[in-house]
């Protein structure tokens with residue numbers, strides 16, 4: 001099976017339907033004015049990491065995930081409550097073997113991305129995890145030869161200066177770093 005994660009695609013889907021959601025919420029409130037607004041930021045209200053803190057449990061009660069989760073876990077829960085899968089766990093294209101000319105594209109919003117290959121047809125070999133980075137986006141499965149390419153869909157780099165580092169991540173040196181660049 002092939003897995004990938006992309007928050008950006010989910011965010012785009014979320015952006016496409018806020019009007020509908022607002023309509024449902026307003027209807028619910030009008031029907032019963034006693035329904036209090038939630039004491040936490042909802043998915044569409046989340047703007048910064050600070051908005052991803054739960055309200056905590058009432059004294060003497062055991063907290064639910066909704067009450068106590070924070071960070072990405074909280075964003076995932078808030079998204080699911082509104083029908084948005086923020087990690088986009090849909091499988092990759094498994095209808096063919098990737099080639100250098102036509103690789104299987106793996107979307108990524110981050111600097112690194114891992115894809116699990118099980119060959120073609122799917123599950124014809126044990127899962128092999130392939131790591132791709134923005135610097136070296138193409139990877140080939142050593143078992144079946146399928147070629148994958150990371151398609152970066154995250155935010156653009158800072159406009160002020162192009163540094164060679166990506167937010168502190170540095171790939172470990174390998175023999176590839178010491179051969180001619182055209183072999184890299």
Ligand SMILES: [Zn+2]
Pocket residue numbers: 117118119120125128141142143144145146
């Ligand atoms: Zn493979």
